[in-house]
Amino acid sequence: MKKLVLATRNRDKFKEMTVALSGAGWELLPAFEFPGAPEVVEDGATLEENSLKKAEALRAYTGLPSLADDTGLFVRALGGAPGIFAARYAGEGCSYSDNVNKILSEMRGVPEGERGATFRTVISLSLGDGSFRQVSGEAHGRIVGAARGVGGFGYDPVFLPEGSGRVFAEMSLEEKNRISHRGKALQKANQLLASLE
Secondary structure, eight states: OEEEEEOOOOHHHHHHHHHHHTTSSEEEEEGGGSTTOOOOOOOOSSHHHHHHHHHHHHHHHHSSOEEEEEEEEEEGGGTTTEETTGGGTTOTTOOHHHHHHHHHHHHTTOOGGGOEEEEEEEEEEEOTTSOEEEEEEEEEEEEOSSOOOSSSOTTTTTEEETTOSSOGGGSOHHHHHHHSHHHHHHHHHHHHHHHTO
16 A cells, blocks of 8 residues: 655644545555654745645655645635634644634624635645645635634634534534535545545
């Protein structure tokens, strides 16, 4: 079975990704199993640039095909913020709850009809021959007024996807993967990986 390194040190994200990619016919390895793997500075201007930079750095280090994602949360009432800086919105080294609290604070007083937001994930696959592929997924919804639920991670407690009465944090991993931005991108990545066997 071919090996694929997933360029994340986030164990929550690794679990989510392995569930979604389990049928592609590859052995999935987390970046944290490679001591000394480089910490990539995400200084690109787009999700595409950052995810590709991570995937290519890990492929160069491990010698194995690598897959990386980058996700942004684009809130219309905040002029598109936090955008590509979603993971570190409350500052370097911040926690999930720090980011959630910051966005809730900044959205205080924003009317119900103006709380629209879009999650977008770009996945890059860096192959051993130096080539790469990219796929993406989006989820449209809104930011609720208070955190809810106990599942998921990141902004899941405050993101209510269109057509749902529950935020991502109130869904099972399987439910979330069917409709989330990362889930949609992973479904495309799964098809891509299966076609490369």
